[in-house]
Amino acid sequence: MATTESISSADLSEQLTPENGSKISCRGVWKLFGDDAEGFLADYSGAPSTEAIQRAGLIGAVRDASFDVGDGEIFVIMGLSGSGKSTLVRCMSRLIEPTAGEVIFDNRNLLEASERELTEIRRHKMGMVFQHFALLPHLSVLGNVAFPLQVQGVERSKREARALEVIELVGLKGRERYYPRELSGGQQQRVGIARSLAVEPDIWLLDEPFSALDPLIRREMQDEFLRLQNMLHKTIVFITHDFDEAIRLADRIAIMKDGEIIQIGAPEALVLNPASDYVAEFTRDIPRAKVLTTGAIMEPLQNRESLRGRVSMHSKIAEVSEQVVAADGDVAVVDDDGNMVGRLSRDTVLAVLVGKSASS
Amino acid sequence: MSTVLASKEALAGKRSHPWLVAWTAGLVTTVLLYAFRDYWPWAWQYPREWNVPLRFWVSDFMSWLVNEFDLGLFTFKELTRSLSWLLHWPLAAAQSLLSAGFGIELSEDEMLRLPRLSWLGIVALAVILGHLARNWGLAALTGSCFLYLALFGQWDSAMVTLSSIIIAVPIGVTAGLLVGIWGFRSARVEAIITPVLDLMQTVPVFAYLVPVLFLFGFGPVAAMIATIIYATPPMVRCTMLSLKLVPTETVEFGRMAGCTRRQLLWRVQIPSARPTLMVGVNQVIMLSLNMVIIASMIGAGGLGFDVLSSLKRLQFGQGVEAGLAITLLAIALDRLSQAFANQPPPEHREQPTSWLKRHPHLGIALAVILVTTGLGVFVDALRSLPENLTLTTGPFWNDVVSWVNVNFFDELDAVKSWLLLNFLIPVKRFLLQLPWVAVTGLVALAGYQLGGWRLALVSASLALFIAVTGNWEKSMISIYLCGISVLFAAAIGIPIGIWAALNNRVHRVVQNIIDTLQTLPSFVYLIPVVMLFRVGDFSAMIAIVAYAVVPAIRYTDHGIRQVPPDLIEASRAMGCSRLQLLRRVQLPMAMPEIMLGINQTIMMALAMLVITALVGTRDLGQEVYIALTKADTGRGVVAGVCVAFIAIIADRLIGAWARKKKRELGLA
Numbered sequence A: 001m002a003t004t005e006s007i008s009s010a011d012l013s014e015q016l017t018p019e020n021g022s023k024i025s026c027r028g029v030w031k032l033f034g035d036d037a038e039g040f041l042a043d044y045s046g047a048p049s050t051e052a053i054q055r056a057g058l059i060g061a062v063r064d065a066s067f068d069v070g071d072g073e074i075f076v077i078m079g080l081s082g083s084g085k086s087t088l089v090r091c092m093s094r095l096i097e098p099t100a101g102e103v104i105f106d107n108r109n110l111l112e113a114s115e116r117e118l119t120e121i122r123r124h125k126m127g128m129v130f131q132h133f134a135l136l137p138h139l140s141v142l143g144n145v146a147f148p149l150q151v152q153g154v155e156r157s158k159r160e161a162r163a164l165e166v167i168e169l170v171g172l173k174g175r176e177r178y179y180p181r182e183l184s185g186g187q188q189q190r191v192g193i194a195r196s197l198a199v200e201p202d203i204w205l206l207d208e209p210f211s212a213l214d215p216l217i218r219r220e221m222q223d224e225f226l227r228l229q230n231m232l233h234k235t236i237v238f239i240t241h242d243f244d245e246a247i248r249l250a251d252r253i254a255i256m257k258d259g260e261i262i263q264i265g266a267p268e269a270l271v272l273n274p275a276s277d278y279v280a281e282f283t284r285d286i287p288r289a290k291v292l293t294t295g296a297i298m299e300p301l302q303n304r305e306s307l308r309g310r311v312s313m314h315s316k317i318a319e320v321s322e323q324v325v326a327a328d329g330d331v332a333v334v335d336d337d338g339n340m341v342g343r344l345s346r347d348t349v350l351a352v353l354v355g356k357s358a359s360s
Numbered sequence B: 001m002s003t004v005l006a007s008k009e010a011l012a013g014k015r016s017h018p019w020l021v022a023w024t025a026g027l028v029t030t031v032l033l034y035a036f037r038d039y040w041p042w043a044w045q046y047p048r049e050w051n052v053p054l055r056f057w058v059s060d061f062m063s064w065l066v067n068e069f070d071l072g073l074f075t076f077k078e079l080t081r082s083l084s085w086l087l088h089w090p091l092a093a094a095q096s097l098l099s100a101g102f103g104i105e106l107s108e109d110e111m112l113r114l115p116r117l118s119w120l121g122i123v124a125l126a127v128i129l130g131h132l133a134r135n136w137g138l139a140a141l142t143g144s145c146f147l148y149l150a151l152f153g154q155w156d157s158a159m160v161t162l163s164s165i166i167i168a169v170p171i172g173v174t175a176g177l178l179v180g181i182w183g184f185r186s187a188r189v190e191a192i193i194t195p196v197l198d199l200m201q202t203v204p205v206f207a208y209l210v211p212v213l214f215l216f217g218f219g220p221v222a223a224m225i226a227t228i229i230y231a232t233p234p235m236v237r238c239t240m241l242s243l244k245l246v247p248t249e250t251v252e253f254g255r256m257a258g259c260t261r262r263q264l265l266w267r268v269q270i271p272s273a274r275p276t277l278m279v280g281v282n283q284v285i286m287l288s289l290n291m292v293i294i295a296s297m298i299g300a301g302g303l304g305f306d307v308l309s310s311l312k313r314l315q316f317g318q319g320v321e322a323g324l325a326i327t328l329l330a331i332a333l334d335r336l337s338q339a340f341a342n343q344p345p346p347e348h349r350e351q352p353t354s355w356l357k358r359h360p361h362l363g364i365a366l367a368v369i370l371v372t373t374g375l376g377v378f379v380d381a382l383r384s385l386p387e388n389l390t391l392t393t394g395p396f397w398n399d400v401v402s403w404v405n406v407n408f409f410d411e412l413d414a415v416k417s418w419l420l421l422n423f424l425i426p427v428k429r430f431l432l433q434l435p436w437v438a439v440t441g442l443v444a445l446a447g448y449q450l451g452g453w454r455l456a457l458v459s460a461s462l463a464l465f466i467a468v469t470g471n472w473e474k475s476m477i478s479i480y481l482c483g484i485s486v487l488f489a490a491a492i493g494i495p496i497g498i499w500a501a502l503n504n505r506v507h508r509v510v511q512n513i514i515d516t517l518q519t520l521p522s523f524v525y526l527i528p529v530v531m532l533f534r535v536g537d538f539s540a541m542i543a544i545v546a547y548a549v550v551p552a553i554r555y556t557d558h559g560i561r562q563v564p565p566d567l568i569e570a571s572r573a574m575g576c577s578r579l580q581l582l583r584r585v586q587l588p589m590a591m592p593e594i595m596l597g598i599n600q601t602i603m604m605a606l607a608m609l610v611i612t613a614l615v616g617t618r619d620l621g622q623e624v625y626i627a628l629t630k631a632d633t634g635r636g637v638v639a640g641v642c643v644a645f646i647a648i649i650a651d652r653l654i655g656a657w658a659r660k661k662k663r664e665l666g667l668a
């Protein structure tokens, strides 16, 4: 379609590296489940094919994953059930020992850390939130949130003061003495979130934190999550199988299929340039207008005089559609400094609105 | 057994032909071996000269262990002695506290006598615990159970029994927990522990007593050691299982929080595993109680001793009273521990400031115990209930027995004789005439058909062990008694189970009854049986049926209830009548579950069989019992292992069948 031809592939080139320096990176991470997976991988000099893995009776849960997550970035990993998301995120904290590869965290390879160093890193630098909350049933909200501090040996008054702080932060003030089974699912996950934040981690891992919740609550929790992130600016790896959720939250998305990362990019890039049918399948039901920015679909400037009004190149189509459709001519697209960089026609916007695929 | 064989053909379906040939060949061989028994006598009755003197080897080994084995720093004997000495202290303390009172020597002729805890205080404690664990209902139940003990003059014996339990249970639970943790952490350890646990749980109770008697002598400490060994295996199993059941995410959370291995275990895994662990604790309590009663044979004293001695002297009244005391003690302990096990996770409540308000139960309990016991120093009636206040139903029960015997002796005797002559004795004769080679071969064939070569090999070698150690004949008598009892138990239990499955009201009533039956220590079943039928195979059979019928009922009920409702609706829609529904849909679908129930019935029957040696059977159980009276370790252990092997053969064959069937029905 005409709308996409104008986009140079360079603009949407796979954004492998984040803008502001990477906090945690994976380099060629493999995880094969089965007997003697390491020997097997060595036999194939580190790059076996899908068939070879199957023939050997192994499960290729993560295959050759490489990416960087930038400081303060929300990096979403998504894929269908069984595609290896949980395994990958657990490889990053070494809850699961990767079969091969490197996980670089603060400029050092985590896979070379000793058991003791790893414990220290987990105690002070990593926080994790789980799909089924994983709260300890015998501890109160306060006890659960203070637990990570307790195992570090922080004294009682100090850890409880800190726990109360984060409990208030997630909006559970007044429920400190409740026990998990007295709370709703959403509240339980708030405890899970508070608990993972109690130690002020640098990196925050969330494995489908909202998947077990009702859609309405899920929405509310996503907003809550964004509110927290605006205050805290953590580096985040967020797992989900819900593309809507990914788009709402992500700076960048990595799509996994059968253990492989098949595309990494900003939400917009995935929608416009899906690397395969598999990716296109995810993006198909997504209202394009909410993903695409004017900058991504604008056409080159031709006749400056005929332009009516101006819109920012970072606005989503949905936000400006009324203005463009109502205008009696094309609208100018401007960058942050107010320079005109392109034009947007009514037809282009209507095409996006009625959901014609921008990429096919 | 015959059910297994018959249904196998149905199971094999189209491929039934080769199996039919194999089984026909097997049966023909059996007949031939019997017909030519004069030519090949060795294939018919196992020749004595071929016996492997395993039991003497075991005895010799034990003697060597006790007399000569030196561990370097100390001898084995010193080890057992110091273990006894170590365990003697807590047991003595508990017995002083609950039953004898303390006597502290101050000087030559001065003794400071401290009273035992007042009975009134302990009854009150039972009430408080009942309330703490659940509600006033349970409090009333536990309170009245303990009140019975006091009112009916069973207090002293009951407290002796209770003191063994309160020492044995914590030791058993701790040991089981630690071994279970070890097995959970190391796959290799688990691989070793599991078969040992299997064996420990199928070896009959008496078989434990023999080596313990040999190593630790006669007395309460030896009895308690046997109790601990017997009661610990389920705790090990529950620990391994419960730790495995802790959700992966919970463990992952613990690791992410930076727990060390120890923190992870004690702060995350064990607390999360609490519910299943408490099931283990309940089992340890119930098995301890069961064993403490039986261990009265090697000097445990208490209620078990009362029952045993009154049975020996045919004083039924006292036997019934003591038996009832055991029963009520069992019910109270069972319900209490179950209530503690099933307590929901905690809820928040206001934290009161005063200590008493935070721990009201503990406070009141301490106060009541201290006050009643303290007053007991001055008021005799608080130490033990005065004779003239206690009741006795002994004469009443004696009268009942006399009355039954006077009025129904002929009828009872007629039933007994008829069954013996027409059923029990012919079956026994038949089994004893079977050529041992053929039986071993048929067991192997069944094993092969149900589970392949491995199972065939295992079953045949276990059967061979029985023959080779010279226990074939006694085993056949055991199988006969057990088989007939299981048949009766199934004939009674399955219909009741079906009825309970189809009718909710019946279900509730039956459930209550079998729950209670299951808490009774096996010993108790002997009392009414001996009262009515005296000793012999027939009495043994009745006791076994009564003891073993529970799983037949429970599994049938459960099996039918678990048939998928949509299947039933579909059949209804096709116009099945209720009877057709039951016969064509529910029963076939429930069959694997029912067979597992029968399997359990066989296990329980074998366990009981050994205890019925007390009422004069002539089987493996008697062999163990004789070994016990003679402290002949080898004989007792080998016969005990034979019982275990019979159980294991039955268990593996039926288990294999049920799994196969379940797969076919798509239930697994």
Ligand SMILES: Nc1ncnc2c1ncn2[C@@H]1O[C@H](COP(=O)(O)OP(=O)(O)OP(=O)(O)O)[C@@H](O)[C@H]1O
Pocket (backbone or CB within 6 Å): A033, A034, A059, A060, A061, A079, A080, A081, A082, A083, A084, A085, A086, A087, A088, A241
């Ligand atoms: N411990 C294990 N042993 C063997 N295979 C495993 C193990 N854990 C995961 N797998 C397999 O690895 C693959 C990836 O699993 P993973 O749990 O990472 O998927 P996922 O993307 O998180 O799926 P979901 O959305 O269902 O959580 C699956 O095929 C799974 O069966």
Ligand SMILES: [Mg+2]
Pocket (backbone or CB within 6 Å): A085, A086, A087, A208
């Ligand atoms: Mg997952």
